[in-house]
Amino acid sequence: MARRNQHTKEEIQHLAIQAVETMLHQLHHEAISTRMVAKAIGYTVGTLYTVFKHQADMLLHVNARTMDRMYLHCQRGITDSNTPEHNLTLMALSYHQFALQEPNHWNLVFSLRLPENEPIPQWQQANIDQIFHLLENELTRLHPNMSQQTIQKNARILWSGVHGMTTLALNNKLFIEGITDIETLLSNLVHQLVFSWSGA
Amino acid sequence: MARRNQHTKEEIQHLAIQAVETMLHQLHHEAISTRMVAKAIGYTVGTLYTVFKHQADMLLHVNARTMDRMYLHCQRGITDSNTPEHNLTLMALSYHQFALQEPNHWNLVFSLRLPENEPIPQWQQANIDQIFHLLENELTRLHPNMSQQTIQKNARILWSGVHGMTTLALNNKLFIEGITDIETLLSNLVHQLVFSWSGA
DNA sequence: AACTTAAATTGAACACTGTTTAATATGGCT
DNA sequence: AGCCATATTAAACAGTGTTCAATTTAAGTT
Secondary structure, three states: OOOOOOHHHHHHHHHHHHHHHHEEEEOHHHOOOHHHHHHHHHHHHHHOOOOOOOOOHHHHHHHHHHHHHHHHHHHOOOOOOHHHHHHHHHHHHHHHHHHHHHHHHHHHHOOOOOOOOOOHHHHHHHHHHHHHHHHHHHHHHHHHOOOHHHHHHHHHHHHHHHHHHHHHHOOOOOOOOOOOOOOHHHHHHHHHHHHHHHOO | OOHHHHOOOOHHHHHHHHHHHHHOOOOOHHHOHHHHHHHHHHOHHHHHHHOOOOHHHHHHHHHHHHHHHHHHHHHOOOOOOHHHHHHHHHHHHHHHHHHHHHHHHHHHHHHHHOOOOOOOOOHHHHHHHHHHHHHHHHHHHHHOOOOHHHHHHHHHHHHHHHHHHHHHHHHOOOOOOOOOHHHHHHHHHHHHHHHHHHHO
């Protein structure tokens, strides 16, 4: 069989991406093979390689969508009528919640390894910047006189904490004898940093 | 060939672990196969399976040693004659430095996935606790009247930040246009949290 | 309507992977 | 010298990512 022309290249790409996304709801990304995806969309591995450079390329497309979804999720509920601290807390909780809701999608974003010498795609950096801008915006509202550079620094300090807590919690590397839940810990982190910025 | 009895089971185990550790200096852990390890130590895969339950089990043994090394590294330079903040900063910098020095070993610790239903080994939790105790000790010195629970909470808040920063930095997901180096960011994180704990 | 052309799709191959197990060769014991 | 227990292997199985020659067919041309 050849030349059935049922789908355009773009459609096949989309089908594959969707198939991976569906599988990720049950399977860790390391358990997803090209042949599985091909079978799921009714094509052969060979066809997949006419549409993606390699497996990692396919997963990168999945990541692009995950990061978009994550950005939208983190934005949810953010308003200028809230205090900056409240907004920052909302974002931190949303980030963590998203990771809990789609652990395999989230994991893929942070553990996908491209082949050597393959550059990190530029949209990825753009997407990271997008999230940081959200934070920097709140930090600016908090301290309008703070230098741009300090704000960028503090945004990164804060987000490292939120990200680290999410990673560690997801892998059960954070807790002893049910001391507190992570949501409290996240709120505390935000509160303590916000407090420290107002005191110096 | 069989029954050459050149090494005890323990020795074979050790040889394998060492072989993996050597390879990790050049290779990412996903690139290390059982056959590679077997060949490196002059045995066959089959022999490896008489000594380890499976590949993940072998890598878990590597992780045990990495974590011990990491603990020792983080302890380096810590003295009661330093201020608690200084000690905490030293630990944060050491943690990051260790990750930079042995990125593949460090990565393996946090990305090894055991087969489903396989419990996390209990020594791993013990090792995590060990590091947290180091932190909690400094936090206690900082605020002798703080409740044990608050100290445990704050140790986890701090370490999430240090860990998150290290992870993100290692994967180039933290920086824009050379704004500051991570060492500064780590020191700032420690300082800001220490400050916030003294102000409430 | 027949013929050519270009390309979509496949199947099969290659060199790997982790894991299991029957066969085997040998060190130590009687 | 002969036996046995077992350390070790070779081979098999079912998968993996990736490549590419071969094929089939839709569309374009005459």
